[in-house]
Amino acid sequence: MVVEFDAELWIWDARRDDSWTFVSLPTEASEEIRELADGPRRGFGSLRVKVTIGASTWTTSIFPDGTRGSYALPIKRAVRKAESLEAGDVATVTVELLDL
Numbered sequence: 001m002v003v004e005f006d007a008e009l010w011i012w013d014a015r016r017d018d019s020w021t022f023v024s025l026p027t028e029a030s031e032e033i034r035e036l037a038d039g040p041r042r043g044f045g046s047l048r049v050k051v052t053i054g055a056s057t058w059t060t061s062i063f064p065d066g067t068r069g070s071y072a073l074p075i076k077r078a079v080r081k082a083e084s085l086e087a088g089d090v091a092t093v094t095v096e097l098l099d100l
Contacts, residue, residue, distance in 0.1 A: 001036060003029045004094045009075055011087045021080060021087055022072045025062065025095065030070035033062075037099065048098040049073070053091050054083040062095065 007023035025033070037047055046061035056079045062071040073095065075085070085091055 001033065001097045002094065004092070005029065006090050006092050008090050009085055009087050021075045023075060023091065023093055024065065024068050025071040025073060027070050033071060033097065050096040050098060052094040053079060056082050
């Protein structure tokens, strides 16, 4: 499954000092992912994904975010720097699920 979407970067409130920066997958796509991934999962309910933003592609995990009702995708500092992104910016994101 591949999902492409535009999303605003946000900082996780619990770790503001560490600048943990994420985007949220769309709610509809998150619901579909939950249905497809029904079964044993890795730590914290995470799923492995391949992500592309601009010219940057990397492998990471998405995590269920009960507060937002979607999956949260961490955006590494190196990617934010390479793509000139900061919290509050909107990025076009492509996510390919690897665990299904």
